[in-house]
Amino acid sequence: MSLQYIGLSEINGPLVVLDNVEGVSYDEVTEIRLDDSTKRIGRVVEISGRKAVLQVFEGTNGLSLKNTKTRFMGKPMEMPLSPEILGRIFNGAGRPIDGLGEIFAEKTADINGKPLNPVSRAYPRNYIHTGISSIDALMTLIRGQKLPIFSGSGLSHNKLAVQIVRQAKIAENSGQDFAVVFAAMGVKNDVADYFRRSFEESGVLQKVVMFLNLSNDPIIERILTPRCALTAAEYLAFEKNMHILVILTDMTSYAEAVREFSSSKGEIPGRKGFPGYLYSDLASLYERAGIIKGSEGSVTQIPILTMPNDDITHPVPDLTGYITEGQIVLDRGLDQTGVYPPISVLPSLSRLMKDGIGEGYTRSDHADVSNQLFACYAKVMDARALASVIGEDELSELDKSYMNFGKMFEKYFITQRPDENRSIDETLDLGWKLLSLLPKAALDRVNEKLLEEKYDPHAAELFE
């Protein structure tokens, strides 16, 4: 039986200070018991001699300097794991909240995880079919990748995430199991409910592990939520050989929780008040995606973040973009014109795409089509900028055909129904037809032989 310390010597925001403690280790978990015998969980964030600073996950409401008994657990925060976690719902700190009782643990694991040795990683190459043309053709999702969705408040990122989950053939041809780990951080109750219902409707609920820290839940607990979720994901992927898709939403709320915690600790703020270590902190989450050599499973991450004020240079999207392997950017302008999914093609990117497409993965002409579509769409933007100055009528013939291409591209290629699942052949053929709207000479990114074979102005006439 370990020692219990009665009382506290200081309370400041989510932090409490204990004096005269002994044998406490850094990052250790503590259990704080109140007079009314409710329990709260804390973690040691700083020790200095016999003084320990603890962070209380459920907040310090109702704590006083003498109504607590604190016990140090002698180990870092751990999470009980077993295959039974599939289909269960947990709170942000990894406790079951679906009323089905505790998890009978096969093992427990430190939720902070450990860095994956680059030597042990297998380079991700297998393409995940999502059935969404813009993603499949232009920013292909690869198994083991971390590909965030940069969105804004009020855009359809949730709908898109659900569509990806429903249509993603993540375990194709390998006969293996796949599962979804869903972590909600500071999202509204109805958003969490929307996800739950959607999982239920598409019949995958038994394959989903949910971690919910809603917007009215304690903020400090939010810092644990993605860590618990990723610990569960790593366990299922690397020990149970499953393909795991992790959805983390909303990373902006998570980063704000980190900021709040940092400022209550009195740390020196960096840009926009976020602590200087935000990059390392986010990296410790995003880097927990990948494939290990010799293991059958994989962890693929789709973090969702809302850009405050739609600003892509805000620290959260900015740092995320530096860590993740590409991004899918949603655009308010497209959304307003009724385009779903409102994916802004030009700033979107998948870094792992180049090794996961083409012969043997998708189709041999994939790289050519996607490069050409990107290049042509960039020209569309130039033409539009020009048209807004001199008027569309004054444009040259070539620019006019770009304008037309842009319109058709958005209408037929980007736009699709939320339940529409396009095959990769359909998507790429559609790309060729759209490119055929342009004069042949304008297509300078494709191999000539391919161009001869696929360029078909008659097919393009069908677009209106």
Next chain:
Amino acid sequence: MNTIFSVNGPVVKVRETKDFSMLEMVYVGTKRLIGEVIGITSEETTIQVYESTTGLRPGEPVEGSGMPMSATLGPGILSNIFDGIERPLKQIEALSGAFISEGANVSALDTYKKYDVTITVSEGDQLSGGDIYATCPETPVIEHRCMVPPNLSGKVIWTAENGQYSVNDNVVKIKSDNGEVHELTLCQKWPIKKSRPFKERLPISKPLITGQRIIDTILPIAKGGTAAVPGGFGTGKTMTQHQLAKWCDADIIVYIGCGERGNEMTQVLEEFSELVDPRTGKALTDRTVLIANTSNMPVAAREASIYTGITLAEYYRDMGYHIAIMADSTSRWAEALREISGRLEEMPAEEGFPAYLPSRISEFYERAGYVQSLNGAEGSVTIIGAVSPQGSDFSEPVTQNTKRFVRCFWALDKSLAYARHYPAINWNDSYSEYIDDLTNYYDENVSIDFLKYRQSISNILLEENKLMEIVKLIGSDVLPEDQKLVIEIARVVRVGFLQQNAYHKDDTYVPLDKQFRMMEIILTLYDKCKKVVASGIPVSAITETGIFEKVIKMKYDIPNDKPEMFNMLTVEIGQQLKKITADA
């Protein structure tokens, strides 16, 4: 015994001791985590720990090592992959599995592997610091030369026979002037934060040939030079670094993955072991060393990774090799400085970065150079550092301070990257100060016209830039024909010359000669078209012949080893244009 007093993230403090010296390497806690002393006051000593401090508690022992953080230098460095403090990741994997656990105590070099050593000195020889006393083939392409540590000298009193030795075997004994006997093995240690001495700096005169047209021709970098590659995310910093690492004509590549993605390091590992070095015919890994501190590895080791990398580079430079260092990304290193500085509660300067940021950056880049080493060999260290500006804003402190200390600035551009124009180096914002230094080289080795052509190409781009201002306002239709031609030719330059396809077998590396011939063709085309346009024929008539597209595709159509095909292209240009003139 000294014990831990406080723990705050990677910063550990010890109270009331005078046992430690500044920058000394220490072992912290019962797990013997590796740390470094970064501050001493009469009351407390501050240590930064290079590993995760989870589980550390006050009262655990702290033990000094008596020497500064050092790199072990000897055969076995090449084709290896290390973490930030020179621990081989493969051995760590063998020890702790796929996930790295702390306290892994492994030696930097394989102490069992035997090398085929040739002793190059004999008894009675007088040796001084830097002299070579033994050689061995480290990889099929690089001969390792064991050098007397710079601070030692003396007479050889014993040598081993030529034969098979491992790194810690004694091969030569020397007696210094004060009578002390030193046993020399195949390896030595050197403190990573101190630059290795050399005889003198030599003037910079040779380019580092990369096979990338925009770099070699427009923005060249010299051997022994420094370059910065700033760019927001997704603009191709890493891709540029990979291309340079694969193709540049340095003897050895030191690739530092500093706070970057784990998958990228895996990619380098896999790709480089499959790729064949065009110059040696052997795997690229034979001349490469990787240092990986991925973004989720401990932050203090991120700072060290940069210094470890440059120390390894300087060691090979002293043997007489040309080294190129790719540091991806120096911003993460600067952020590591900021993080540690914040934990130490130092007064921040700009944007939370410590006031010593500029001096650290300049110290790092000053370790580049073309030198004559202590043993008289010529070698160089070229540094190419990626910078990841926050919010893609080049006015932030790391980019600005880096700009002051490098002489080559390859600014990556978001709009080029969006249009999938790679390498996305913006020719208007970038610069290279090495042109003057390299004039002689280009004149003698490529052609006397090389720099003249380069200037003409630059002028076309510059003129286009001016014209585009007008086009943006009123469209291109209203321009006079000669200006329309400039815009067409500039397009040929951008798409046909500057844009380069890293995935095309010929285009991924283009020798200087071909670069020269390509410029020549473009300029010939321009000259001839100018005459045609002057005779009153509209540019659209020339466009219709498809000759511009033909020239743009020459990078794919003309293989690197068939320069004679350029003559055919010149003839074709002449014929096509003659035909138009005749028709009109």
